[in-house]
Amino acid sequence: DQQVKQNSPSLSVQEGRISILNCDYTNSMFDYFLWYKKYPAEGPTFLISISSIKDKNEDGRFTVFLNKSAKHLSLHIVPSQPGDSAVYFCAASYRDDKIIFGKGTRLHILP
Amino acid sequence: DTAVSQTPKYLVTQMGNDKSIKCEQNLGHDTMYWYKQDSKKFLKIMFSYNNKELIINETVPNRFSPKSPDKAHLNLHINSLELGDSAVYFCASSQKDRVNNEQFFGPGTRLTVL
Numbered sequence: 001d002q003q004v005k006q007n008s009p010s011l012s013v014q015e016g017r018i019s020i021l022n023c024d025y026t027n028s029m030f031d032y033f034l035w036y037k038k039y040p041a042e043g044p045t046f047l048i049s050i051s052s053i054k055d056k057n058e059d060g061r062f063t064v065f066l067n068k069s070a071k072h073l074s075l076h077i078v079p080s081q082p083g084d085s086a087v088y089f090c091a092a093s094y095r096d097d098k099i100i101f102g103k104g105t106r107l108h109i110l111p
Numbered sequence: 112d113t114a115v116s117q118t119p120k121y122l123v124t125q126m127g128n129d130k131s132i133k134c135e136q137n138l139g140h141d142t143m144y145w146y147k148q149d150s151k152k153f154l155k156i157m158f159s160y161n162n163k164e165l166i167i168n169e170t171v172p173n174r175f176s177p178k179s180p181d182k183a184h185l186n187l188h189i190n191s192l193e194l195g196d197s198a199v200y201f202c203a204s205s206q207k208d209r210v211n212n213e214q215f216f217g218p219g220t221r222l223t224v225l
Contacts, residue, residue: 045215103153
């Protein structure tokens with residue numbers, strides 16, 4: 001029973017273009033959403049988050065959009081850079097409880 | 112100056128053995144976690160400790176026993192290892208009153224049970 005779903009296992013994007021990673025969730029009680037980035041042989045590192053009271057949060061090249069009615073969030077990276085090649089995990093939490101992670105999407109930035 | 116460290120990084124062992132993975136954080140956080148990333152790449156929480164007290168215990172076999180000697184350490188002991196225990200285990204920490212629920216992860220321990 002996946003409460004957080006990342007349906008695209010991988011995504012390839014040309015350097016300089018926009019990368020859009022998508023995430024769907026099923027539990028309407030989630031009130032905080034996070035994106036983590038993971039390089040091989042390293043632990044996930046926090047990238048950006050958004051509270052359920054907002055629909056957009058921006059941090060430099062990274063923007064997360066939240067559509068509560070559709071239970072959907074997305075991470076936009078623009079412009080995409082080679083160092084962005086990694087696995088991106090979408091995650092959600094409720095009232096500071098455990099964080100539920102998606103399976104991740106592997107992003108390849110092509111030269 | 113590593114924030115969350117785990118030892119060992121790799122662990123290869125035989126079925127039936129008992130092994131421990133150690134985790135330490137120097138961030139002054141009050142909450143620590145153990146996650147398991149299985150072959151299907153799901154990253155699932157196993158345990159969470161807040162100020163040395165167990166607050167999350169998912170449906171994990173009781174062969175897995177976390178031990179928190181102090182706020183900065185959360186070790187994972189596994190008895191009678193089975194083939195299905197092969198996975199990457201991540202330790203993480205956070206400060207519970209932070210607004211954004213950010214958790215800081217260690218580099219992971221790849222456990223292989225033969």
